[in-house]
Amino acid sequence: MKRILSLFSVLFLVTLVTFIMTDLAPSDSAEMYYLSKGITPSEEVLNETRHEMGLDKNIVVRYVDWLNDFVHGDLGYSYHYGQDVNQQMLSKLPNTLKLAMFSFVVVLAFSIPLGIYSATHRHSLINSILKNISFLGLSLPNFWLALLLILLFSVKIQLFPVISGSSLKGLVLPVCCLSFPLICSYTRMIQNAILEQLNQDYVIGLKARGMKQSEILLKHVLPHVFTTLSSLLGLSIGHLLGGTAIIETIFSYQGLGNMVVEAIRYRDYPIIQAYAIYMALIYVFVNLFVDIFQQVLNPRLRRRFNEKKVKN
16 A cells, blocks of 8 residues: 555656646647647737636646546647547557567567576577677667668568558567667576576575476576566566657657657647656556566565564
């Protein structure tokens, strides 16, 4: 309950900062409403519209009204897209979820076996190649990698479409751009975590009893490693969901990221506010789920929790 209460306080701060930042923007919702329709309003019309929207009220009153609407599920009206913000966000959310989940699966599918191989074959030529590729992958900006992949696989070879659609073929290049840096990062982290566990006393004891290296790795080392990495994996899910804006824009992928970039271009403040809150919600609840998952996996955390309950 303490954890949940702290999460709500974080969400409250996110709503407050988001509202203040958009309120400090050079133009308000009334002005952008007319400009999005190609109308240049007079000052009297603007003042009347501001009064109807409640923009002439004190900032504290406006924030309370906006927060009350948000709590009741009303995130406002998008004057650029011409529909309710919730409807617009929910129409784009499945595409972003699909892109993020495919990328996450690819990250796990490649980084886990590569990390295990790198840890168990430290002095091999393949491990040296993987290490160099990892350093390269962590150094490359993902937007530059996206343009490079488009040039190679869409323009030269013409294997994948330039504009990504909803088909699996159109998802290949965006997924590669999002997953490649994370694969490089997690391969190194998994390798280091496995090497750290292999030097522990319990592993030396298991080897002395005659247990095979593969059995030690699968039954004892990897559970420790994945318990440690589970929090980072949770953050990666949030990163994939929130960090797709540039990739979605480059590939014209119709997700939340592309939508919010367009909203920024047209100063569609209700969409920008809603996007910030959606991302905060995702990060907060993914972190909560990871904490619960770690308690389930790690008996030491459960013991500490039970000891605290006994003391209290």
